[in-house]
Amino acid sequence: MPEMRFHIRWPDGRAEACYSPSLVIKDYLVPGQSYELADFLARSRTALQIASDRVAAKYGMPCSRALNQLARIEAAARPFADSPQPRVTVDAFDE
Template sequence: MPLTTVAIEISNGKMETLYYPSSVVKDFFQVDQQLKFLEFVELALNSLKESDKRVTAKYGYPCIGCAILKQRLIKWEQLYKYETVKIVKIHEFIY
């Protein structure tokens, strides 16, 4: 499965990179897209759900990376709820 990274910039100046085990995240985000942080988290969690489904279907067990990123997003939800997010880059690694 292709690893896909999503680089984001939060309106407070913080930059982060999110790692997805599937390219399905490209169905949820576009480069230069700007969102309220809570809207971003909702879409990110939905894309994680889809990624996890694909991993489970292919390998027979859920993706630990999805679970870790989900917890990270839930923590950020409270920290950055009044911020906005810009999708800076989406990169798919095919191996």
């Protein structure tokens, strides 16, 4: 399965490299695009769950790395939940 990294920038400017076990993330996020926090979280949840499900279909178990990445994204987003109009920017993809 082709894995990839997607690079994001949080509302405070902090950069983070994130993991996906599938290229499906490209269907949900676009480099250079800025997303409202809730939209970014929804897109990430959907894409990483699909990616994990693809791993499960191929190998018989969900992808713990994808699910752990999602948990890290959700934890990192919490401090921004009460900020006015927080946005997350997708900087780049690495395949």
